[in-house]
Amino acid sequence: MAQALVRLRRVSRFYGERAVLKNIDLELAPAQVTLVVGPNGAGKSTLLRLVAGLLPPSEGEVETELPPGGIGYLGHKTLIYPKLTARANLAFWQSMFGQPRDDAAVTAVLSRVGLAGFADEEAGVFSRGMSQRLSLARVFLTAPRLLLLDEPASGLDPASAVWLRREIRAVADAGASVAWVSHNIAADLAACDRVVRLDGHRVAYDGPAAGFDAAALAGEGVC
């Protein structure tokens, strides 16, 4: 296994007295898609925020090999500015990531996500699927080595969800690590290398996607 990009060592997270995660050990390696599954309240989103460094652990350590700016995030919220055009949104994130203003790169990434014809329209008028495509364009533009996805396909139509799955796989094949929270396990499993299942605030399963029995979870309301 390649050198892990992020390591969680006996990490616990509490909100007040309530434990959300307990004694989590986890490593995320490059060129790998890790599907994170579990029932509502299992701590999946909290796990992503701990990995991203957006939340400090209550106990344990989060170690990372990544430089600042090495983590990308795509979730329920799109992280875009509705009153800016698609192009202006991407130009802003270019500046924030220390990249020179490059209109050609912006145009190219908008074409990749199928928004080239909407580059100069305000992002606020986009449908949910288009907004998620723009958000993915932001991720492509900043080329993170670790991509965290928190149910990115929620609200997408089936065709957009298939497209998103293909793009996520392409990101990992290009060398990035992807940690992907999903409830649509049956559909998403094929695009993943590994599954981490959270239950009872702990890791209940951590192994290859090929050996994961998604059907058994259906009765638990996980998928």
Add this chain to the structure above:
Amino acid sequence: MLKAALAIARKDLSLALSGAQGLVQTVLLGLLLIFIMSLSREPGELSPPLAAAAVFWLATAFGQVLVFNFLYGLEEAEGARLGLLLSPAPAQAVWLGKALSGWVLLFCCQMVFAPAAVAFLGQTVAGSPLTGLAVVAAVDWGLCALGSLLGALSVGKSSRESLLTVILFPLLVPALLAGIRLLETVISGRGLEAVGAWTGTVVAFDAVFTAAALVLFPFLYTGEE
């Protein structure tokens, strides 16, 4: 850090000025305040310069709360705060960017408040307008340094918005008092050397809260909801 801060300020100003979002409310509130205060004097009576300066800075202080709630609200609509925190730019770049855009927006509002205060409160400005602008800009920087620092408290939950006002106003008192004294001096045409101690207060306020913000901001602006 400076490039990222300028990118944030540019983006905020573009959003604020394109649809006059955030500015209209601020300007209207300030004008309303100045107008109401003007009703307290008899027709034809002139307000003392000290009172006029106090009304001007009061309008500015209320406007500042709206400006920074607006500026930090921009990052909450679609969760852009997470993107800012995950970017390689230090968190202080967000503080500086917001302080700079707030500084410009507040100054724009004051360019409406000033003639309104002169007209409604019956003032004759005897001093140099340039000195007045310098005084306003210097006091504004302290207000914006503090406003941008504490504006970070208002993010996440709507219940936190009131925190900004509760904590901000007591801390603003030294800058507001100095601003009132210095502006009164400009209106009445006396030299600023007569109020040297208040000039020192403004400089110290600006320096202390700029330094405090650079140290404290990363602890206030986090990924926690």
